[in-house]
Every structure is written in C-alpha cells, then in structure tokens.
Amino acid sequence: MSGGAVSIHWFRKGLRLHDNAALLAALKGAKQVYPVFVLDPHFAKPEFVGVVRYNFLLESLRDLDKSLRTLGSRLYVLKGKPLQALEEKFKEWEVTRLTFERDTEPYAKLRDTQARELAEKHGIEVITTVGHTLHDPEQYIAKAGGADKIPLTYSSFGTLFRRLGKVPAALSAPTKEDFPQSSTLVRTDALDDHRFDVPSLKDMGYEWNDDEHEVRFPGGETEALERMRRHLQRKAWIAHFEKPKTSPNTLEPSTTGLSPYLKFGCLSPRLFYHELARVYAEYRDHAKPPVSLHGQLLWREFFHMCGYAVKNFDRMEGNRICRQIDWDTNDALLAAWENARTGYPWIDACMTQLRREGWLHHLARHAVACFLTRGDLYQSWEKGAQVFDRLLVDADWHLNSANWMWLSCSSFFYQYFRVYSPVAFGKKTDPSGAYIRKYLPQLKAFPDKYIYEPWKAPPGVQRSCGCIIGKDYPEPIVDHAEVSAANKARIRACYDALKQAEKAKKTTTKDAKSSGGASKRSSAQSSAKLKKTKTASSKR
DNA sequence: TTGGGAGTTGTTCAA
DNA sequence: GTTGAACAACTCCCA
Numbered sequence: 132m133s134g135g136a137v138s139i140h141w142f143r144k145g146l147r148l149h150d151n152a153a154l155l156a157a158l159k160g161a162k163q164v165y166p167v168f169v170l171d172p173h174f175a176k177p178e179f180v181g182v183v184r185y186n187f188l189l190e191s192l193r194d195l196d197k198s199l200r201t202l203g204s205r206l207y208v209l210k211g212k213p214l215q216a217l218e219e220k221f222k223e224w225e226v227t228r229l230t231f232e233r234d235t236e237p238y239a240k241l242r243d244t245q246a247r248e249l250a251e252k253h254g255i256e257v258i259t260t261v262g263h264t265l266h267d268p269e270q271y272i273a274k275a276g277g278a279d280k281i282p283l284t285y286s287s288f289g290t291l292f293r294r295l296g297k298v299p300a301a302l303s304a305p306t307k308e309d310f311p312q313s314s315t316l317v318r319t320d321a322l323d324d325h326r327f328d329v330p331s332l333k334d335m336g337y338e339w340n341d342d343e344h345e346v347r348f349p350g351g352e353t354e355a356l357e358r359m360r361r362h363l364q365r366k367a368w369i370a371h372f373e374k375p376k377t378s379p380n381t382l383e384p385s386t387t388g389l390s391p392y393l394k395f396g397c398l399s400p401r402l403f404y405h406e407l408a409r410v411y412a413e414y415r416d417h418a419k420p421p422v423s424l425h426g427q428l429l430w431r432e433f434f435h436m437c438g439y440a441v442k443n444f445d446r447m448e449g450n451r452i453c454r455q456i457d458w459d460t461n462d463a464l465l466a467a468w469e470n471a472r473t474g475y476p477w478i479d480a481c482m483t484q485l486r487r488e489g490w491l492h493h494l495a496r497h498a499v500a501c502f503l504t505r506g507d508l509y510q511s512w513e514k515g516a517q518v519f520d521r522l523l524v525d526a527d528w529h530l531n532s533a534n535w536m537w538l539s540c541s542s543f544f545y546q547y548f549r550v551y552s553p554v555a556f557g558k559k560t561d562p563s564g565a566y567i568r569k570y571l572p573q574l575k576a577f578p579d580k581y582i583y584e585p586w587k588a589p590p591g592v593q594r595s596c597g598c599i600i601g602k603d604y605p606e607p608i609v610d611h612a613e614v615s616a617a618n619k620a621r622i623r624a625c626y627d628a629l630k631q632a633e634k635a636k637k638t639t640t641k642d643a644k645s646s647g648g649a650s651k652r653s654s655a656q657s658s659a660k661l662k663k664t665k666t667a668s669s670k671r
Numbered sequence: 672t673t674g675g676g677a678g679t680t681g682t683t684c685a686a
Numbered sequence: 687g688t689t690g691a692a693c694a695a696c697t698c699c700c701a
Contacts, residue, residue, distance in 0.1 A: 284678075284698055375680035421679040430679080494680060501681095545696040549681040556681075619694090626696075 135162030136256070137317065138228040139220065141213075141246075142168045142206070143239065145232040145262055146191045147352040148198055150301035150399035152260035157230040158305055162315045165224060166199055166206050168192055169213040173238070175335050181522045182337045183489030184391075187350035191395055192329045194351025202307045207327040214245055221253045225317075230258040232396070235268055235439045236528045265298045265400055265432050268439040278440040283452060283543065285421050288433040301402035347384075347488045348391045348524055355392035362387050363406055370414035373422040379494035380480075380557055380566035386492065387424070390525035393431070404428050431530060438529030445532040446513060452542045456625045458504070458511035465510050467608050468503050469518050471571075474600075474607035476583055477557035478502050480570035487570070489524030494556075497538055501551040504539035505622055507614050512539035540622060547622040550615045554583045573598050 140157035146168075148154065157164050174180050180188075196206035209216040220226065229250045234243060243259075250257045261267040274294055275281045282288045313319065321327065332339050348354075363369060377385040392398040407424050411417040420426030443449040447456070466472075471479040471486070481495045491499070496519070502508065503515045512535040519535070520526045536542035557566070564582030568575045574585055576596035581588040586600045586607055593599050600606055 282699090286678075287699065373679085377680090379680095423679095426679070497680070540696080543697095544678085545698090546678085546681085546694095547696070548694055549696090551681065552683095555683085623694095623696095 135160055135311070135315065136228040137161065137163045137165075137224060137226050138230060139165045139167050139217070139224070139226050141217070141229060141231040142166060142195065143231065143234055144394075145396035146195055147355070147397050147399060148195075148202075148304035149352070149356070150262060150402050151232070151304070152262055152302055153230040153232045153258065155302060155305060155309070156258040156260065157228065158309050158311075161228070162311050163224075163317050164204065164311060165220070165226075165321075166195075166204060167209060167217075167220070168195075168206060169209045169211070169216045170330070170335065171213050172211065177337055179521060181489060182332065182339060183344055183346075183522070184524045184526065185335065185337055186332055186339065186344075186346065187348060187391055187489075187524050188395065189329055189332060189335070190350030191352070191397055192350075194353050194397075196329055198352065202305065202310050203313060204310050205322055205327070206329065207321065208329050209327070210330075213242060214249055217246060218249055218253070221250065221255060226253075226255055228256045228258065230260070232262045233259045233267075234263065235435065237445075262399065262401070263396055264435050265404055265428065266292075266295050268436050270295055271436040272440050279451075281436060281440045283437070285430065285433055288436070289420065289429065292429060292432065298401055298404050301399050301405060343487065345488050347490055348388060350391070350395070350397065352392075352397045355389070355397035358387070358389060358392065359398060359403060359406065362389075363410060366410050366413065369407065369410045369424060370417040372424050373418050374427060374493065375422055377492070377494075378560040379492035379498065380477075380561040381492075382565065382569060384490070384492065388490070390527075391490070394525040394527045400428055400431065431527075434533035435529045437533060445516065445528065447511065447541065450542075453536055454541045454625065454629060456505075456511075456539070456541060456622065459509045461508070461510065464508045464608065465503070465514055467605075468499070468508060468510070468515075472605050472608075473502070473553075474586065474605040475502070475553040475611070476564070476567045476571055476574055476585060476604075478553050480557075480567045483570040485519075485522050489522055491523075496534065498551045498553070498556050500535055500538035502553055504535075505547055505618050506550045507553065507609050507611060507618070509614070509618050509621070512536060512541055515539075545626075547626070548619055550619070553611055558583055571604070573604050 138157035138161045140154045145151060145153070154166070157166075175185065177185075192206060192208060196208075199205050209220065217229075229246070231243070231246075234240070247257050247259075271291055272278050272281060275291055282291055374386070379385075389398060389403065393400055393403070404425065407428075411425070417423065418426075420429050437452070438444040441450060441452050447453050468478070468482065471482040473479055473482075478499055481491055481499045484495070485491050485499075500512070500515055503510050504512050516531050516535040519531050520528070523531070533543065537544045540547040557564075561567075563579045564577075567582055574582060574596075576598065577585050577588060578592070581592065585593070585598070585604060588596070588600070598604055
C-alpha cells in the first residue's frame with residue numbers, strides 16, 4: 132500500500148476554501164481527501180432552524196461542492212448523527228486523519244469532543260484549527276487570567292485584544308495541485324456517487340413558499356467574496372462607516388450584509404479584517420471601533436469570548452453575568468410579537484422582514500428586542516432569543532444571547548431608562564414610512580401622519596385607506612407610555628433588590644473574613660470559603 | 672477604597 | 687434641520 136494519509140476534512144461552519152487551515156492540514160501529504168459535511172438531524176428541523184437559514188446552508192454547500200469540483204474533488208454530504216455517519220466512513224474509506232475547525236458553541240463542543248474520542252479510538256489522527264474568530268477564544272481567557280476574569284466591557288476587551296498582538300493573516304485557498312492527483316487516488320468511485328450530493332430543501336423536509344420568503348442573501352463562499360469585494364470598492368464608505376449612523380429601515384440593507392457569511396464561515400473574519408485594514412491605511416481620518424467596521428468584528432470577537440467563557444450564556448438561570456429579572460410569561464403577547472401583530476407598525480414591519488428574509492438591521496433588532504423585553508411586553512429575553520435563533524439567517528449563538536442580554540438590560544448594558552419608542556425610533560430615519568408600507572401592505576394607503584400610529588387616524592381616514600384598525604390591522608397591544616413607565620419601575624426594583632443582596636453578601640464576606648482570622652481556621656478552609664462567597668456575590 | 676469617567680446606536684423639547 | 691439639556695441615573699473600570 133502506498134504512503135500518505137487518507138483524510139476527512141469535516142466542514143461544519145467554515146464553509147469556505149480560503150483561509151481554511153484545517154482543510155490545508157487535511158491535504159498535506161494526503162493520498163486521498165474527503166471533504167465532508169454531515170447534515171445533522173439535530174439542526175434540520177423547521178421549528179429549530181428556519182427555512183431561510185436552511186436554504187442558505189444548502190446553497191453554501193452547493194457552492195462549496197462546485198468549487199471543490201473545479202479542483203478535482205467534491206463535497207461528500209452525509210446524513211444522520213455526525214458521530215455515526217463519520218464512524219461508518221472511517222471504516223469504509225480507511226481514514227487515517229480527521230481535520231476540522233474548532234467550534235465553541237455548547238452543542239458543538241460536546242459533539243467535537245466525542246468525535247475526537249471516536250476518531251482516536253480508531254487510531255485516526257485528529258487536527259483542529261481556529262478560524263471562526265480573529266483569535267482563539269482560549270487565548271483571550273488565558274491572557275485575561277481565567278474565564279472568571281474576562282473583561283465585560285467593550286473598551287476593556289479592546290485592551291485585551293491589543294495585548295494578543297497581530298491578527299493572523301488569512302491563508303490562501305488550496306489550488307488543484309494541493310489536492311491529491313487522480314493518479315494517487317485509492318478510489319474514485321465516490322466522486323460520482325449521487326448519494327453524496329447536496330439534497331434539496333424538500334428532501335430535508337422543508338417547504339419553500341415564495342409568498343412567505345425571499346432570498347436576500349444567497350449562500351456560499353463565492354457570493355461572500357463577491358459581496359465583500361463589491362463593498363471594498365467603495366473605499367470612502369468603508370473607511371467612514373459608522374454603525375449607529377446607518378439606518379434600520381432602508382429598503383436595501385444600509386450595512387454590509389456580510390453577517391450570514393461570517394456566521395457560516397463562508398467569509399473568513401481574518402480576511403475581512405485585513406482587507407479593511409488596507410482601506411483604512413489610505414484614509415487618515417477613518418472610523419474607529421466601536422462604531423467602525425473593524426469595530427463590528429471586535430464586537431463579534433468580544434461576544435464570542437464571553438459566550439465561550441461564561442456558562443449558561445443563553446439562559447438567565449445559572450448565568451453569572453446575567454441579572455435575574457422577574458419577567459412575565461404571557462404566550463399571547465409573545466405570539467403577537469413573533470407574528471407581527473402588536474399593532475405597532477414599526478415593530479410589526481420589522482418582525483415581518485425577519486420572518487420573510489431572515490434578516491433585520493441591527494438597530495431594528497434593538498427596537499423589537501427592547502419592545503419584547505423591558506420596553507413594553509416584559510417577556511423574557513430568552514424567548515426572544517429563541518425566535519431570533521430560529522428565524523435569522525445569520526443567527527449566531529454567541530452574538531444572539533449577548534445582544535438579547537444587552538437589550539433587556541440583563542448584562543453589558545444597564546441604562547434601563549433609555550427605552551426605544553415603537554413610534555418615534557423608526558420615524559427618525561423613515562418619516563414617510565416607506566419601510567412599513569413595504570412590509571405591511573395593508574397600511575399602504577395611510578397618510579404619513581398616521582403611518583406609525585394608524586389607530587389615531589379618524590374612522591373616515593381608516594375607511595378611505597381600506598384598513599379599519601381593530602379589524603384589518605390590530606389595535607396596539609399595549610399602551611407604550613403606560614407599560615414602559617411601569618416596566619422601568621420594575622427593572623429598577625429588580626436592580627435595587629440585587630444591590631441590597633450584594634450589600635448583604637459583602638457584609639457576610641467581611642464577617643467571614645474577620646471571624647476566620649480570629650478563629651485561626653486552616654488557611655485552605657478559609658480561602659475555600661472566601662472563594663465560594665466571591666462566586667456567589669458575582670452572581671448578583 | 673472610593674470617586675470620577677466612559678459607555679457603539681433614547682426621547683422630548685427648546686433654542 | 688441641528689444641537690444641547692433634561693429626564694433619571696445605570697454599571698464597569700481604573701486611577
């Protein structure tokens with residue numbers, strides 16, 4: 132038997148050929164390489180991953196397959212539980228090496244640990260690399276001095292980021308020559324085996340309805356690179372981009388729209404980072420973090436680090452950085468929000484865009500998240516995060532949890548008295564309500580004066596617009612002025628209670644300290660007690 | 672230990 | 687149209 136490895140490169144995120152260290156590791160000295168994607172039934176559920184995102188995934192796989200075929204290879208799509216599917220191929224293909232990019236989501240971490248153990252049991256070499264973030268999340272934690280010492284503000288994260296040094300360069304995509312040449316291949320039959328083709332949405336149990344959904348972001352690395360290059364050509368725009376100055380309700384995205392590609396790894400964050408740096412180098416007055424495009428990548432980095440370091444990051448309970456707030460549970464309110472029936476056109480238009488396109492401008496996400504939680508409906512951020520996680524084409528576990536905690540004043544941000552108005556906020560950038568008219572056509576005929584508050588239109592106006600409020604479009608589900616004031620008071624009470632508890636704990640710690648010294652307890656015992664108290668108090 | 676400064680992206684109203 | 691202050695007062699971080 133001739134030498135050389137038989138590799139599986141396991142794609143999960145990182146659906147790209149450029150800047151793919153794990154793929155390059157699979158190719159190195161290999162006589163045969165199987166680029167594999169496993170369609171895990173864990174994710175293939177419409178109630179868990181919405182059709183827009185699943186479609187994006189399949190398009191990305193198709194693009195990957197196409198690119199690999201130009202290099203004399205292909206993508207092997209397997210179906211089923213990843214461990215089972217892989218083990219089958221380990222044996223059948225006589226695999227000697229498994230490579231993949233590290234993934235820091237809880238489900239992925241467990242899956243990958245098990246996959247590594249399984250591979251090693253079969254005597255297979257396992258190589259993993261880091262490529263989903265600019266730096267390895269482990270490095271941030273190590274540099275900070277432990278998971279419980281990570282910075283929890285953006286500016287202190289910035290210091291940590293700089294301490295890690297330069298962002299590694301993006302690697303080039305492999306060429307045809309990097310792939311095993313056909314003469315060395317052990318087997319070629321699988322190259323044309325249609326069982327490994329990318330399935331259709333229908334094959335995966337999804338229904339696509341053109342009336343309900345729209346592809347705003349075609350999946351794949353090819354599209355990702357094209358989009359990035361297209362934006363980079365507008366150098367002045369790139370250089371002076373400031374996120375808070377972009378509008379949440381333009382009919383075309385006012386931002387780069389690269390988030391879905393970063394989520395699936397169709398675009399390398401390192402490549403984007405260095406490409407931006409090249410443009411910045413030409414402009415002395417370029418924008419800076421946190422508002423610049425570099426700043427956006429740093430936010431992503433910051434939240435990835437937090438999600439990696441903090442246990443139960445996607446929940447309130449057992450999450451040391453999340454404030455415990457007495458959210459209400461009202462399924463009717465939650466459903467009205469989710470289904471765009473709050474009676475506030477700005478909120479409902481946003482939710483319609485989310486359901487239809489799987490995407491919303493960042494500030495629109497703020498508006499609807501604030502509305503669901505501390506602003507109006509006082510429902511738990513976890514519920515909202517679950518809806519976003521299902522519907523967003525760019526849903527990222529770390530960013531989603533972090534942003535929901537932010538908007539609900541559960542962590543990172545605490546100025547609960549700053550509430551987005553479901554009427555005024557959208558008006559600032561779209562006074563005539565073109566955005567609302569697009570997503571809520573039933574309100575199309577309302578004059579500008581009433582488009583954000585149609586319930587204020589006199590009955591005659593409603594009749595002439597062909598839309599009676601309370602019949603053709605809902606009445607406002609809550610009175611914003613009333614509930615937002617009440618909610619502020621509730622959050623304030625929660626904060627106060629937490630402050631009191633904190634105070635009490637501090638006193639206890641003090642007492643423990645002084646009595647510990649007096650009674651000459653063993654140092655190990657007292658330090659254990661102190662540590663425990665510290666952990667408890669940091670839970671807030 | 673404590674106080675001051677900073678914090679990507681609020682709203683309303685007056686000048 | 688833009689700017690600034692008042693609203694009420696949050697936390698984290700660092701010196």
